[in-house]
Amino acid sequence: MSQPRDIAPGATYLITRRALRRHLLFRPDAAITQLIVYALAVSARRYNIEVHALCAMSSHLHLVVTDPNGVLPRFLQFFHRIVALGTKVLRTWEGPVWDHDATSVVRLLTRAAVVEKIAYVLANPVAAGLVRHAHEWPGAKVDVGEIGRGELRATRPSAYFDPENPRWPEQATLPLALPPAIEQDSADGFRGAVAAELARHEAQAHAEVARQGLRFLGTEEASKVSPYERATSFEALRDRNPTFAVGRGQGGAWRIAATAVRTFRASYRAALERWRAGVRSAVFPAGTWWMRIFHGASVTDAVLTTM
Structure with a gap:
């Protein structure tokens, strides 16, 4: 049995969910990017969820969000369901889309944790050896400079969504909010801290790729991989699944x-x-x-x- 979880209004979370057996179902082509952004925008608006960061990798999705009203399970159920149904249509996929493991939900309890986890989310394509810099990733994502002042937009996908159903608007907009603890007058400092942490992740990835004598895959090749293949990089089974994060050096x-x-x-x-x-x-x-x-x-x- 899973551990009980404290769903607190106003909490900020890192959310991760993986595709079944690490299939590359979310390969970053235009159709899947449109689906993910549209589904997230509609779901966030429906449940009043504030979105701070997003990165849709080929085999999994990362989000950093704040849940003002304590309805996170409802939001995740709705969002993951429509992403799965849309993906099944786009990929002509039979069977489950999501892995059988539970969604990873990590509560971010300090400013340091929010900075570190947003940078971690945005750095994912670089850490995976796909692109040299986070902003080059062709899939659904947020850039550092957009946090608190940008937005993502998507037209209703032709796959799955009924144009006659009023729950699916023709256009969906997703404002990218500042985390609740960050005041507007300190937003530039916050974005600067995220950018510095992201640069640290990118430098580590560059050093690791050079150490192994490899190269970054590049945007074009990343967009052309088969969505029916599976990720082959090593991943420990039954790894730790933390419930909260406080950031480095936050022992107290x-x-x-x-x-x-x-x-x-x-x-x-x-x-x-x-x-x-x-x-x-x-x-x-x-x-x-x-x-x-x-x-x-x-x-x-x-x-x-x-x-």
């Missing part, structure tokens, strides 16, 4: 966050044991989502602090 914040997670899980399990014993007055900790939404369980008003 890490200890506070770890204590909060342990407290939430212990409170949740205690309430669940009472519920299973038939005690419907059991009160779950703040942040409980599934039991509150689907079973009407009571949730305490007190918020477990993780900062």
Whole structure:
């Protein structure tokens, strides 16, 4: 059984989900890029999700988002469903699109964590040896300079989306928001910090490619790979799946966050044991989502602090 997760209004997350068996179903051609941007724009608007960063790799998607209203599971269910259905049409794909592992959801608890994870997301194509610089990636992505002042646009794809259904507008726009802790007057400094961290990732990737005597694949070749092939780079199975991040050198914040997670899980399990014993007055900790939404369980008003 998976661990219970604290879904807190206003939290910022790094989201990662992989295609089935690392198939390259999201190869960065124009049709799949249009689908992903459109689906994300429609889904974010529907659930009032603020999007800060995006990078659609051929075998997986990365997002950094803020969830003001505590509805992240609803957003992910809707977004991943329409991406999957659209991909099945575009790729004439039978069977599941997404890997059977659960979506990775990492809560970002400090400014340092937000900076590091946005840079990590944007650097993915470089770290994978596909392009020399993040801005060269031809797939759906966000550039550093767009955060807090840019937007992504997409016309409704002809595949899957019914033009007669009002839920699918002809045009969808996705504003790229600043993370909530970043004030507008400090936005340039924040973007500068992300750019510096991204440059660090790119320099590491360049050194690693040179060390191995390899070359970067390039945008043209990356756009032409077969979507039915699978990624062949080594990836450890059953690797760690963290639930939060605080950034480098944030030992104090890490200890506070770890204590909060342990407290939430212990409170949740205690309430669940009472519920299973038939005690419907059991009160779950703040942040409980599934039991509150689907079973009407009571949730305490007190918020477990993780900062």
